[in-house]
Amino acid sequence: MSFRINPVSELKLGFASQEVRIYDTTLRDGEQKAGLSFSKEDKLEIAGLLDDIGVPQIEGGFPAVSRTEVDSIKRIKEAVSGDVLVLSRLVPEDIDAAAESNADIVLLFIASSPLHLEHKLRIGSDEIDPLIIKAVEHARERGLRPSFSTEDSTRTPIPHLFRHYSSAIDAGVERIGITDTIGASPPDGIKLLVRLLKTEFGMPLSIHLHNDLGLATANALSGVEAGADHVATTVLGIGERAGNVPMEEFLVALRTLYGKDLGIDLPRICEVAARVAEISGQFIPDTRPVVGGSVFSHESGIHAAAVLREPSTYELFPPESVGNRRRIVFGKHSGAQGLAMVLGEKDIELEDDALRELLDWIKERGETGQNTTLAEILDRLGRRGRP
Numbered sequence: 142m143s144f145r146i147n148p149v150s151e152l153k154l155g156f157a158s159q160e161v162r163i164y165d166t167t168l169r170d171g172e173q174k175a176g177l178s179f180s181k182e183d184k185l186e187i188a189g190l191l192d193d194i195g196v197p198q199i200e201g202g203f204p205a206v207s208r209t210e211v212d213s214i215k216r217i218k219e220a221v222s223g224d225v226l227v228l229s230r231l232v233p234e235d236i237d238a239a240a241e242s243n244a245d246i247v248l249l250f251i252a253s254s255p256l257h258l259e260h261k262l263r264i265g266s267d268e269i270d271p272l273i274i275k276a277v278e279h280a281r282e283r284g285l286r287p288s289f290s291t292e293d294s295t296r297t298p299i300p301h302l303f304r305h306y307s308s309a310i311d312a313g314v315e316r317i318g319i320t321d322t323i324g325a326s327p328p329d330g331i332k333l334l335v336r337l338l339k340t341e342f343g344m345p346l347s348i349h350l351h352n353d354l355g356l357a358t359a360n361a362l363s364g365v366e367a368g369a370d371h372v373a374t375t376v377l378g379i380g381e382r383a384g385n386v387p388m389e390e391f392l393v394a395l396r397t398l399y400g401k402d403l404g405i406d407l408p409r410i411c412e413v414a415a416r417v418a419e420i421s422g423q424f425i426p427d428t429r430p431v432v433g434g435s436v437f438s439h440e441s442g443i444h445a446a447a448v449l450r451e452p453s454t455y456e457l458f459p460p461e462s463v464g465n466r467r468r469i470v471f472g473k474h475s476g477a478q479g480l481a482m483v484l485g486e487k488d489i490e491l492e493d494d495a496l497r498e499l500l501d502w503i504k505e506r507g508e509t510g511q512n513t514t515l516a517e518i519l520d521r522l523g524r525r526g527r528p
C-alpha cells in the first residue's frame with residue numbers, strides 16, 4: 142500500500158538525493174541514563190540487534206570509563222559489520238583508551254558554551270583551540286578517524302563555534318558535529334546552525350540532540366533538511382535526562398514524511414525496542430509513537446469503521462511496516478458499522494435489532510471501564526469456535 146506525501150513534504154525538493162545516516166548511541170549516551178548500566182553481554186546483544194537491522198554506525202561506549210568498557214567495545218567491534226564509534230575527551234588518556242578499544246571513529250568533544258567554560262572547565266574559549274589540535278593529531282597518530290564536536294553547541298556564540306571547527310578541520314578531522322546537549326534549541330535553531338556550518342565548511346556534519354522539551358525528533362528532521370549527514374539516535378530515545386532522538390520515531394518520520402528510507406529493517410523496530418526496553422528496565426507507554434501497544438488501536442465507531450475500509454484514513458503508516466499490529470477495541474465509543482464489519486469478517490451477519498442489542502451490551506460494559514474482546518462477543522453470540 143502506498144501513502145501520498147502531504148503538501149508540506151512535497152515542498153522538500155532536493156531532499157531525495159541527500160545521503161543521511163544514523164549512528165546509534167544507545168550503548169553510550171543511552172547507557173548514560175542515570176542508573177542504567179549494561180553488562181558486556183547486554184552491550185553485545187544490543188549491538189548485534191542494531192547491526193542485524195542495518196544500523197551502519199554504532200557508538201559503542203566511552204572507553205575512558207573503565208577497562209570493562211574497553212573490552213566490551215572490542216567485542217562489539219569484532220561482532221558488527223559497520224563502523225564502531227567511541228566518545229573521548231581531548232586528553233591523551235581517553236584517546237589512548239579509544240585506540241585500545243579498536244574503534245574506527247573517535248568522537249572528540251569539548252564543551253564550548255560560556256556557561257560550561259566558566260563553571261565546568263574553568264578555561265577561556267581561546268584556550269580550547271590548541272587542545273583540539275593536539276587531540277586530533279594524537280587520535281590520527283593512534284590510527285583513529287577523528288570527528289570533533291563542541292558540547293552545548295546550541296548555547297555557544299557562533300563565532301566561537303566557527304573558530305573551534307576551523308581548528309579541528311585544519312588538524313584533520315573527517316567530520317564535525319554539533320550537540321544540543323540539554324535540548325535547548327527549537328527546530329529553527331538547529332536548521333540555522335547546520336546551514337551555517339555546512340555553508341562555511343562543506344564538511345560531513347553530525348547532529349547529537351537531546352529531548353528535554355520533546356523536540357529531539359523535530360530537531361533532527363530540521364537538521365537533515367538543512368543538510369546534516371549523520372544523526373545520533375538511541376532506541377526508545379533512552380539517554381541522559383529526557384534522552385535523545387528516538388531511532389524508531391526519526392526513521393519512520395523520515396520515511397513517512399520525506400519518502401526517505403535509510404535501509405534499516407523497520408518491520409523489526411518494535412522487536413528491537415521491546416528487547417532494549419527489557420534489558421534496560423524501561424516500560425514502553427501504550428501511546429509511545431511507532432512502538433506503543435495502542436498506537437494502532439481503534440475503538441470509536443467512526444474511526445474503526447473507516448480504518449477497516451481504508452487503513453490510511455486513521456493510520457499514517459501501516460502497523461506491519463514497523464512490526465506493530467492493528468487492534469479494534471470494543472467499548473463505550475464503538476459503533477454499529479465497525480462492529481458489523483468485524484463480525485462480517487467472521488461470516489456473521491446480524492439483523493439490525495440483534496446488532497443494536499449487542500452494541501448496547503458492549504457500550505454498557507464500556508461505561509463501567511470494561512472493554513470487550515472479540516472472543517467475548519463471539520461467545521455471547523454462541524459462535525465460539527467459528528473461524
Ligand code: HCA
Binds near residue numbers: 321351
Ligand atoms: C555528554 C556529551 C554529549 C556529546 C556527544 C558528542 C552531549 O553530555 O555526555 O559530542 O557526540 O550530549 O553533548 O553526549
